[in-house]
Amino acid sequence: MMPLGALALALQLSAAVPAVPSLPPLAVRAGNRMQSVPTMRHPDGGIAIRADAVAEALGGQLVSLSNGRARYRLEVGTTGVDLEAGSALAVIAGDTVPLRAGVFRRGGRLYVPLALATELLPRLGAGVLFDPDKAELRRFATVTVARRAPAPRPRAETPRPGLPASPADNVRSAPANRSASLRQRVVVVDAGHGGRDNGMSGPIGGGPRVYEKNVTLAVSKLLQSALEERGVRVVMTRTTDTLIGLYDRGPIANAAKGDLFVSIHVNAANPRWQNPGSARGFETYFLAEAKTEDERRVAAMENEAVKFETDADVSRDDPLGFIMRDMAQNEHLRESMRLATLIQTGLRTVHPGPSRGVKQAGLAVLVTAFMPAVLVEIGFGTNRAEAQYMTDGDRQRELASTLADAVVRYLEQYERKVGGGG
Template identity: 50%
Template sequence: MIAALCLALQVAVPAKPVIVKNGSVQKTVAVVIAEGKSFVRADALALAMGGSVSVGANGHFALVLPNARIELMEGAPFARADSVVVPLAVAPKRTGDFLLLPLQLITDVIPRYGGGYFYDEEAGELRTFETIVKHPAPSGRVIRPAATPSSPTSKRTYARPTRRLVVVDAGHGGPDRGMSGPIGQDTWFVEKEVTLAVARKLADALRSEGMEVLMTRTSDTLIALGDRGPIANRNHGDLFVSIHVNAPGARGAAGARERGFETYFLAEAKTEEARRVELMENQAVRFETGANAQKGDPLSYIITDMAQNEHLRESSDLAQTIQDGLKEIHPGPSRGVQQANFAVLRGSFMPAVLVEIGFGSNPSEAAYLHDSANQTSIARNIASSLLTYLSRYEARVGGTN
């Protein structure tokens, strides 16, 4: 029986089981190892605790217990328990017909946020007891790190980081040309072509340094904004970098004078200029139809927001590292690190940034961005910044995670 279950789940032999104990009654919940992580089956845990599993749409489900309700989403490393959003070390997953929950729910989340539960680590027992008052965290509280970026160290000296997967996103594509305009008399600047060229060069530069790279698009095709982050999540990306070219808010001569580069991370826009760029880049949704169109799912938005808040500090640090690096080679002025609610960044459960590498509307800057050698320089510089960030991150956390 156990061997058949292991084969169905494609996991190793189960680890030591957990005992769910209620007075003199106790039940056993098997712990299974999948991809080196410890899980329990959602249905088995619910049965042992006298609860149920409520399955919703789009990967959402809830573990409903007598004294707790925990809402989760497949692939999202967060749970909502008693109105508190809690980061999970491992995301829930589906394997075949089974929903697998991280063991952390038993050892930490249920005892902390449910009423009348205690986990005895030494005995491997989750015990239930009668309780009159429970003391959850304040309602609506969200566990999130501070948004202030840490101060980057010297940028060009880094130890080679562990092999990581970097997801490189070339902005726009297919019918979505992005910004476009003439350069002189014989050349036409098209953002989707420039972003793809730089993204390819960035991928090459990262691979040459031993990094794994996944590109959201490698040709002139449309990838929905809402699909780009999930592509990174499904492939367990460590970083997400989206390449774009800026365009001004003003028209005519005033707009043509705008120049410079800036790097964004996902947060509420603080300035009118950031809101303008956010609106401009998010307009790509008008090209999305049918299966590619984004779905309005309020709970999904909530969990996605919580996931990004978990990575807010790291995304801010990554953005600053890239911005500092581009100062070394870019002829335009640094416009600084900015924040905005970009659709392309919303679904990425990892440090994620969007880089505006310059203004295609400025004649001299457009010519600079259109030049292949300059594209290579920009790509290599961004690659160096990513390696610097990863090296510094690993030094902070003490190795891989």
């Protein structure tokens, strides 16, 4: 589904020349300079935009990463987006993010879906804003933060003070010097499953039995403590081994006037996979229509918990359409993706498994939380090594601290955004 901002632009552009295959250019303003960037109809529907032109208009550049000119990096300020012709995925700071449509070449030029410029870049701290009313993309001056050159560091390094300028940097934040305004923010931490709903169990192939509900509760409690140490108020959806309905967790967050909703879960391999016990890694979801079979698998697995709710209203099992029609929630989806990206970036620094990227799916637990909301799969309980990792107390504290740093980083970025900072 095309977001409202992109849809508004599509209507304006398509209405201007309904009988001509080409479309009018997009207006791009960088400071006092205004440029026009060529657009065209995307072969898969919607609008495509010339990548080199939009990068140059924003004061950046498009760099070829291979001799065959199939791989590129679109750079704006300190933000880099890696692209590949023929793919509908982008790589940002090592994390894979789905695009609205594929990247393609035409007439020797690289084209990307319009949403990359109007949605993705504004989320990445590149100083870019899209005004749908004027169909205008703008770039503002950003504040450059001086940093030491990165150096190898031990696993338990003391966090550096200060705020890195891009999601590619370390997301750790020192508990000291927290903005007083963060104390007014409320983060709702949701420990997945509980009570008679054990969630997944593992590992495959034997070993100490691991139940998802116990791991999520332990990590969630540690995350609560880590956030409170950083000056953030926390509300828990559960603090004991009890069952909370999937569609009741969001209303708990809403009643608490939460600013963020973070749901902690443990992944499980599809038993039909080849060697499912070897599946490893972490991934973070935000609420949107699933685009891949694996995203649909995770959504089905997590949404299955509704069967434990004897009075559940199963007529709500397709809530995504309602959310996607709500303008306010659409903004929450954008912010959710930003939070998910920061979480993935942070977990890469401590987790022994691979980053499986930022993903999207129609997850019931996120549907009724009317705020930026994410679901974090902190590892595969079906993998013996990761099951051991996630049940180790020290590793749980490390995971919780890293998640807390990412949440605080997001809140600090948000404070600068609403406060008019860079």
